[in-house]
Amino acid sequence: MRTLLCAILAVLPTLIGTTHLSDATSSPSAKPKLDVIVLDAGHGGKDSGAIGPGGYMEKQAALGIVLKLGALINKELPGVKVVYTRHDDHFVELYRRGEIANAAHGKLFISVHCNSTPEKPSNASGFTTYFLRPGKTEAAIHVAARENAVIKYETGHHQYQNLSDVDYILTSMARAQDVKFSEKFASLVQQELAKRLPIPDNGVSQAGFLVLIGAAMPNVLIETGFISDPKDEAILKSQTGEMKYAEGILAAIKRYKAIYERS
């Protein structure tokens, strides 16, 4: 846990100078509008992410769902601009994903991943949506440690160094409103996925994902299923399964948009 907290703290200084708050928090008089959504397909390129017993890779599952979701948003929510951190199979550093989101003035950041167990195949199954906070449970800490391990593929780690506790506290306070919206969106995602997928709803959880720290807006990370479970893997691999995830997340976005824009 100590190591993980250090990793979380280490990325924050880069945010202090560049963080902008969402419209919902920075201008109380302005009407918040969910006009830019950033879709983040986890992993990519040399980083395959977890690999299922049938050989399907997390980077493929994440991209498949994100591209279908982006197309649905374009079709059904024409006033919303979609920004991708990657739209093909190439490697993008974690800090860079946050930079892309911030530069686009995103109002919601959705990171899509797959869960996995060290032993494969395993029977662990189902979906969980995380929002950013230091992990409270053993399982959440384990998931965050696995996802954060991607920085081993990055050529320089300077982006994650030099942080003081004061920086951490200031950033946390500034983003309290974002955390509230993130938690709300996370619970809507779980509700909508539960309506569509025949695998367990493992609920909303909190963990310290580096990729979420970098995006200065309400943000969640969805572990769509356990790619280490043959049944979950088969769903993730199928076009129908990808579409169910995309439709579920779209339905959550529609409900969230109504709540966000009247806040």
Ligand SMILES: [Zn+2]
């Ligand atoms: Zn992942």
